[in-house]
Amino acid sequence: MTPKEVIAKVKKVEISTKKLVDGLVAGNYHSVFKGNGIEFAEIREYRPGDDIRTIDWNVTARFDKPFVKEFMEERDLRVYVAIDASGSEYFGTDIEKRTRAIELAATLFFSALRNNDKAGMFLFTDSLELFVPARKGKKHVLKMISRLVTFEPASRKTDIQQSLAAISKLLKRRSILFLISDFVSEQIIDASSSWQDSGRDYEEAGGETSRNGLFALIKTLRMLSRKHDVIAVRIYDKHEMEIPEMGLVELEDEETGEQILLNTSDPEFRKNYMELVARYESSLESAFRKARVDSFLLDTAEPFEKPLIRFFKMRKMKLAR
8 A cells, every 4th residue: 555545544544443432332341341440539519419528517617618528530541452464364245354353443442542541552463463552642553553454464364372472471551452353263163063072161172272273372362461451352254154055165264265166056055054153153152152252242343433332331330230
């Protein structure tokens, strides 16, 4: 892209996501991700509607009229977005998964900006390729969006577990980490089949974690979630979940470049594929639960703000318990 095209694309992302933040997201974000505490701000005269519990009786007695103490939320939150930039993120029937990831990331960046929080970013493939430390300010947010829309990964493969291990070493202070990926990797898909076939639980796997992609992912996610608030966002395209009947189709793996000819009209093939997808979905959901990580799905065909707001509402209900 030319510099002019980059500026136009960043501006387009800014306008669409900032409008959304101003209208729907920021308030939900603020109520779900609380600050580190409350600090005293000032004393002012009582106004109708103020909570009488905040009246400062010493100052009130001195001036012979009611005064209240005003407090301010102390935030200083760090919000990081880790985005899968591998080849499979370029898949999409109508909208690429990568496009939805950029929109969601930008919305989270502007939500952090609106709430005076620091925002940072990780981009990964089969290794961590880019790290942007968390900072405040609109200039910083726009720079991250610019890096997102222009980023060209060095690899098209995926290794989520290795990338998360690298990320955990860089997160020195407690942070909120949104992990955005389709979670499509050979290790995880192979592991989901063997795990469910064996009927074994994560706790029973013991030392096998280093050899099994899914167990290794659970172990790394659990270690991260002990120190940080981790939210997994799985992006998917409906045609990955159910292959349409189109006869003979040549498919290419976005990550390896391998090509394969499939007969999508074969009932047995379609049945086996659906069973594989069901096992994969169930294994991932179970993995997130075992790692004590909240998660939500993002369908590329659906406006991305809908699942985000559903997630915020679910979080608020959990906090209210």
